[in-house]
Amino acid sequence: MSPLATKIKTALEAEAQQFHDVVDDHMDVPWPEFLRAWGELREIDILKRDDEGAYFVEAS
Amino acid sequence: MADIGFRSFLDDLDKAGELKRITKPVDCRQLSALGEQSDQATMFENIEGYPDWRVATALVSTRKRLGIAMGCTENRIAFEFEEKSSKPIDPVLVDSAPCQEVVMEGDDVDLTTIPLPLMHLFDGGAYISGTFAVSKDPEHGSNVGCYRLMYRTPKETGIDLVSPSDMRFYYQRALDKGEPLPIAIAVGVHPLDMLAASYKAPIDTNELALAGGLRGEALEMVKCKTLDLEVPADAELVLEGELLPIGWTADEGPFGEFSQISGDVKWNPIFRIKCITHRKNPIFYMLQMPWENDWLAAPVTEAAGLQALRVASVQPVDIRAPVGGCGYWALIASIKKRPGEGKNAVAALLSVAEVKYVVVTDEDIDIHDPDELDWAIAFRVQADEDAVILKGARAKHIDPSVKSWELGKGGLPTTAKLGIDATIPEGVPPILYRRIKNYGRDRIKLEDFE
Numbered sequence: 001m002s003p004l005a006t007k008i009k010t011a012l013e014a015e016a017q018q019f020h021d022v023v024d025d026h027m028d029v030p031w032p033e034f035l036r037a038w039g040e041l042r043e044i045d046i047l048k049r050d051d052e053g054a055y056f057v058e059a060s
Numbered sequence: 061m062a063d064i065g066f067r068s069f070l071d072d073l074d075k076a077g078e079l080k081r082i083t084k085p086v087d088c089r090q091l092s093a094l095g096e097q098s099d100q101a102t103m104f105e106n107i108e109g110y111p112d113w114r115v116a117t118a119l120v121s122t123r124k125r126l127g128i129a130m131g132c133t134e135n136r137i138a139f140e141f142e143e144k145s146s147k148p149i150d151p152v153l154v155d156s157a158p159c160q161e162v163v164m165e166g167d168d169v170d171l172t173t174i175p176l177p178l179m180h181l182f183d184g185g186a187y188i189s190g191t192f193a194v195s196k197d198p199e200h201g202s203n204v205g206c207y208r209l210m211y212r213t214p215k216e217t218g219i220d221l222v223s224p225s226d227m228r229f230y231y232q233r234a235l236d237k238g239e240p241l242p243i244a245i246a247v248g249v250h251p252l253d254m255l256a257a258s259y260k261a262p263i264d265t266n267e268l269a270l271a272g273g274l275r276g277e278a279l280e281m282v283k284c285k286t287l288d289l290e291v292p293a294d295a296e297l298v299l300e301g302e303l304l305p306i307g308w309t310a311d312e313g314p315f316g317e318f319s320q321i322s323g324d325v326k327w328n329p330i331f332r333i334k335c336i337t338h339r340k341n342p343i344f345y346m347l348q349m350p351w352e353n354d355w356l357a358a359p360v361t362e363a364a365g366l367q368a369l370r371v372a373s374v375q376p377v378d379i380r381a382p383v384g385g386c387g388y389w390a391l392i393a394s395i396k397k398r399p400g401e402g403k404n405a406v407a408a409l410l411s412v413a414e415v416k417y418v419v420v421t422d423e424d425i426d427i428h429d430p431d432e433l434d435w436a437i438a439f440r441v442q443a444d445e446d447a448v449i450l451k452g453a454r455a456k457h458i459d460p461s462v463k464s465w466e467l468g469k470g471g472l473p474t475t476a477k478l479g480i481d482a483t484i485p486e487g488v489p490p491i492l493y494r495r496i497k498n499y500g501r502d503r504i505k506l507e508d509f510e
Contacts, residue, residue: 020181023089030109031088032172035186039172039213049311053184053325 001044004029004037009046009057016056064275065294066248066345070116072128073101081105088186091115092179095348101125103343110175114343120251121351126359129251130274135428138362138379141255141274145363149272149279157282157293159246164336165286170214171333174297175344180316184325185218186211187315190347192246192257194289197230202289204257204267209245209299209331210312218312219303219331222457224472231303231329240302243331244289248296248345251356253279259360260413286335296342301333308470317458318353319386326457327469350386357387364412365391372408374401377423389459390417392427397483406448406479414456418479424493425482436482439493448479 001009008022026034041047046057073079080100087108095102095117104115120126123134132140164170176186188209196202203226209217221228227243234241256271271279281290284300291298312328347353361381369376375396381387391409395401402420409418421427421436441447455475457464462473484493 018182019184020178023178027089031175032109035172035176035211036214038185038211042212042216047311049184049325053182053314 001040002037004033005040008037009041012041012047012055012057013059016050016054018052018054022055064250064252064277066250066296066343067294069119069129069250070101070103070343073119073125076128078125078128079103086115088175089178091117091175091177091346092348095346107175110173112341113175114341115175115177115346116248116343117346118348118352119345120355121348123355123358126251126355130359135378137359138366141359141363142366144274144276145256145259145270147273148266148269149275149277150266151268151272151279151281151290153290154280154282154293157280158339159291159293159295159298160282160285160337161340162338162342163285165334169333169336171211171217171336172214174336174338176211177346179346179349180322182314182322183316184210184311184313188217188245188247189315189349190247190254190345190352192249192253192292192295193227193243194246194291195227195230195241195243196289197233200226200230200264202266202268203227203230204271206254206258207245208315210315212310212330215333217331217333218310218328220312220315220326221303221328222308222326222470224454234303235305235307238305240305240332242287242289242300242302244284244287244291244301245299245331246291246295246297247299248343249292249294250275253292254356255360258356260364284335285337296345297338298336299331299333300335300337301331303329303331306330316349318350318357318388319456319458320350321458321460323458324465354383354387357381361387361391361412361415365393365409365415368408368412369393369395369405372404374405374408378427380427385415385417388414388456391415392419392421392433394421394423394425394427395483396423399486402446402481402483403448405483406481410448410450410453410477410479414454416453416455416459416475416477418477419482420480421482422484433482437480440482440484441480442485446481446485448481450477450479453477 081103083105085106085108086104101119127134193207208220231241252274253271256267280293282293308327310330313326314323317323358381362379377394379393405420425436426432455462455473464473
């Protein structure tokens with residue numbers, strides 16, 4: 001897993017966040033790079049949704 | 061090549077002074093907010109991280125610009141759509157196409173090479189909002205529709221397939237056999253093609269021929285590189301792939317809906333992409349929600365309303381799908397009424413797809429003037445006789461009042477519909493509706509006394 005994907009995963013283990021919150025925290029990252037990291041988390045199927053649509057990762 | 065295409069429409073907007081060009085660098089996370097603030101359609105010429113791409117948006121987010129696409133004035137759009145759609149022209153197949161100038165297959169498929177925008181605050185991801193989606197069923201043939209796609213991975217998107225549609229029906233048939241459904245998604249086609257794709261036609265209707273009728277020339281199609289499907293040759297971008305046979309199990313959304321509501325998380329299939337083709341120096345089309353979607357919907361709903369009235373042998377005078385109903389949920393019509401036809405017209409219009417609220421009035425009422433309409437409802441309606449409620453009709457999930465969260469995954473909601481017959485009631489002398497007119501108003505002029 002890339003360092004960026006690991007960082008996002010750690011943040012979503014700590015608390016559920018709306019997608020825009022995750023984006024806001026990574027505005028310094030080029031958009032294609034952000035999307036690739038997001039795709040890494042999707043590929044391993046760890047992204048869950050709460051009732052308000054926020055993303056979270058169940059802590060392992 | 062055909063005379064009408066996505067780029068010729070951009071030229072038409074430019075000539076009409078309806079296209080703003082932004083040359084400063086813009087990030088994909090800024091596109092939607094900028095496009096929403098412009099009172100013109102917008103072309104972003106310089107996309108950070110995507111040097112080969114441009115992005116166009118809000119092309120038909122006003123009825124005026126839709127009129128430019130249709131080649132008529134704003135108030136003629138529904139009638140123009142009805143007339144042209146009655147003269148379909150079959151598509152033609154061409155051997156080579158601009159949409160296949162660049163081809164990415166297999167491991168080269170990578171959606172992150174396309175400037176996918178983050179559009180709205182509560183969206184579940186980056187989205188492709190304006191699509192011309194082609195699918196095929198062994199029995200019913202090709203079908204075209206418009207479906208949003210949410211980025212998941214470089215090779216996968218979610219796709220909103222919760223509402224009843226022909227492609228949903230095709231997908232269900234494939235799913236029942238445990239098979240994927242091949243589909244192709246074209247992005248960046250002429251608004252007339254989008255109108256045809258969004259038309260709620262009987263399942264065996266050829267939307268491609270409808271697009272030809274609207275264009276007045278055959279739509280040129282080209283074979284996909286990896287699928288037994290055809291796509292518009294002049295599209296900017298094409299995604300070829302399949303809907304996985306997983307049913308309605310993957311999270312998708314929220315997305316800023318055409319109902320002006322952010323919506324909620326939906327459970328939907330996944331679209332796996334096997335091949336991406338596009339033009340050299342392509343233009344990504346970002347359909348701006350909600351207005352661009354609503355104005356594309358309005359003439360389709362209006363034309364369906366006209367058709368329903370004519371089938372019911374009611375003579376329409378004017379019709380509109382108002383902005384408040386987002387082009388889908390409401391229809392207002394005036395008719396040349398014979399006894400009983402107010403109710404017939406209400407029943408006919410309530411039968412149109414997702415239309416949930418209908419007002420029918422007489423030909424003397426200007427239905428584009430809300431004050432006129434209020435006057436007709438105030439003085440021509442007895443609620444216990446002229447309000448019609450139809451229960452248990454088909455609905456869309458994005459209407460919160462249908463409580464779709466109470467349904468299981470893949471479930472379909474129903475709704476109650478309201479119709480108001482605001483025509484002059486039978487038995488009431490028309491003389492009682494004579495409007496105030498000042499004595500001598502036609503010949504006595506104020507300027508002669510100033």
